[in-house]
Amino acid sequence: MRQNKSLFPNTQSDLPKYLQEFDLTLECKHLISSLPTERGWITDRFYRYQGFWHSLRQIQAVLPCQHHFQAQDTDILLVTTPKSGTTWLKAIVFALMNRFRYNDYTDDNKSTTTLCSQRTLTIFGTHLPLVSLPDSVKNSPCKLVYLCRNPKDTFVSLWHFSNKLRSKGKDMGTLSLTDCFDQFTRGVSVYGPYWDHVLGYWKASFENPERVLFLKYEEMKQQPKVELMKLARFLGRPFSLEEETNGAVDGILKLCSFENLSNLEVNKTGQISATGFDYNTFYRQGKVGDAENYLSPQMIEKLDQVTEEKFQGYVLKF
Numbered sequence: 584m585r586q587n588k589s590l591f592p593n594t595q596s597d598l599p600k601y602l603q604e605f606d607l608t609l610e611c612k613h614l615i616s617s618l619p620t621e622r623g624w625i626t627d628r629f630y631r632y633q634g635f636w637h638s639l640r641q642i643q644a645v646l647p648c649q650h651h652f653q654a655q656d657t658d659i660l661l662v663t664t665p666k667s668g669t670t671w672l673k674a675i676v677f678a679l680m681n682r683f684r685y686n687d688y689t690d691d692n693k694s695t696t697t698l699c700s701q702r703t704l705t706i707f708g709t710h711l712p713l714v715s716l717p718d719s720v721k722n723s724p725c726k727l728v729y730l731c732r733n734p735k736d737t738f739v740s741l742w743h744f745s746n747k748l749r750s751k752g753k754d755m756g757t758l759s760l761t762d763c764f765d766q767f768t769r770g771v772s773v774y775g776p777y778w779d780h781v782l783g784y785w786k787a788s789f790e791n792p793e794r795v796l797f798l799k800y801e802e803m804k805q806q807p808k809v810e811l812m813k814l815a816r817f818l819g820r821p822f823s824l825e826e827e828t829n830g831a832v833d834g835i836l837k838l839c840s841f842e843n844l845s846n847l848e849v850n851k852t853g854q855i856s857a858t859g860f861d862y863n864t865f866y867r868q869g870k871v872g873d874a875e876n877y878l879s880p881q882m883i884e885k886l887d888q889v890t891e892e893k894f895q896g897y898v899l900k901f
């Protein structure tokens with residue numbers, strides 16, 4: 584009987600890219616031989632590099648990035664802990680910065696012409712912790728927007744996401760919630776420890792508020808207009824009164840809403856070519872508090888306790 588290739592992968596090339604084996608550079612081979620390891624969630628192992636846990640693919644990618652990436656003054660870096668709304672933030676910032684070019688949200692043709700010719704900028708996304716950012720980013724005046732999410736929803740979202748990615752592999756099985764929970768609370772998750780990641784950027788946003796904006800998923804959900812306008816001011820593209828009246832703010836929020844993005848055909852069927860992730864893996868519930876449906880009262884208490892300990896002395900609450 585012939586098997587369906589995508590359901591029963593037999594060879595490397597049948598697997599999505601994120602599960603395929605690949606050649607390591609000498610530098611990477613040398614480096615990982617000295618790194619602490621832990622059981623991975625999607626691939627076999629995590630490696631601890633510069634205090635944070637990474638897959639092998641990430642280590643291999645981060646080295647050239649640290650060596651060669653040259654930040655430009657006008658670049659914008661979107662930084663997130665995985666599963667904290669990266670996709671949402673990317674859509675919002677793209678729409679915000681390009682709102683005159685596509686002119687979808689305002690009838691003001693005059694300002695369109697003026698601003699279209701104004702400048703070029705590049706928007707980058709990364710999950711790298713502050714300590715691992717390339718020096719050129721640290722030393723340039725480019726702006727960083729950091730988005731985080733409460734650790735309970737982040738964990739549950741990550742667990743679902745990892746299982747979805749594993750389901751494309753061969754006999755990979757399902758990750759146990761309790762095993763992953765144990766690792767997460769010990770700081771062992773992709774780009775974890777979660778708390779160190781968040782604190783690094785939170786401190787940077789205090790020390791350098793002109794360069795780093797710290798946002799929370801929950802606040803974006805609760806007061807989207809306020810947060811979007813804050814973001815626009817930070818990025819040097821504030822909304823004019825006229826735009827506000829014309830519905831530009833609401834237009835961007837609607838365009839980037841979970842309902843709209845998750846129902847686009849490209850997000851139902853498309854795939855990221857570099858990694859092989861299906862776009863639809865980035866849309867699940869998009870709600871605050873969904874973790875309560877998965878975690879026991881003991882788990883919630885434990886995670887709250889770890890968060891309180893880690894953030895003790897900082898005015899950072901979820």
Ligand code: A3P
Pocket residue numbers: 663664665666667668669670671736739740741743839840841842844865866867868869870873
């Ligand atoms: P859930 O798994 O809790 O639903 P990331 O983009 O960092 O991978 O984060 C994915 C999480 O953000 C998922 O959370 C996903 O559903 C949610 N999400 C995706 N698009 C969103 C949007 N436009 N608005 C709010 N949440 C969104």
